[in-house]
Amino acid sequence: DAGVIQSPRHEVTEMGQEVTLRCKPISGHDYLFWYRQTMMRGLELLIYFNNNVPIDDSGMPEDRFSAKMPNASFSTLKIQPSEPRDSAVYFCASSPLRVTGELFFGEGSRLTVL
């Protein structure tokens, strides 16, 4: 399997612009997670889906952030409007349905908001 695929790998944008990050989970994995990593806060869980349904979005920082999973092979994380404090590496991860719950991460999307 190709693993979790994220795009873009790098994004530089200006404050106020809309940012869309994309993720393709590992085929057959029923759980999908979005994490954010910063120096100050480490790895934070933003939201996760089970069978395409959002289960817990309590980590989403504010209304400017939204995430969707229209089908089992695709998810987006959108920030609108973006702010400099959103600069971070955003990771998508997936996990199989089975009890183990092992996480497999994508390579991340590094976002810089100027």
Place this chain on the structure above:
Amino acid sequence: GIQVEQSPPDLILQEGANSTLRCNFSDSVNNLQWFHQNPWGQLINLFYIPSGTKQNGRLSATTVATERYSLLYISSSQTTDSGVYFCAGKAAGNKLTFGGGTRVLVKP
């Protein structure tokens, strides 16, 4: 959620040395994982180990669930072992929580 604490925060090793990284968690866990973040930022799954001992090459891990800690052993360290090692734990009904990481630098 649970609290996950890792020690030491930083570790400098000479190539060939052995080391032990520790992860303490505040509650009983049913899921405990170790990850390595390499210098390029990739997060690699090392072990899923809610209890017991596992080995993979020069790396091994032991979780003592009753005492709420896990250890990651690196033997005969190599420069490619450099990076940040994270443990993450999950108690029943809660989210997977990451520790702050141990930053490892292996010098040639």
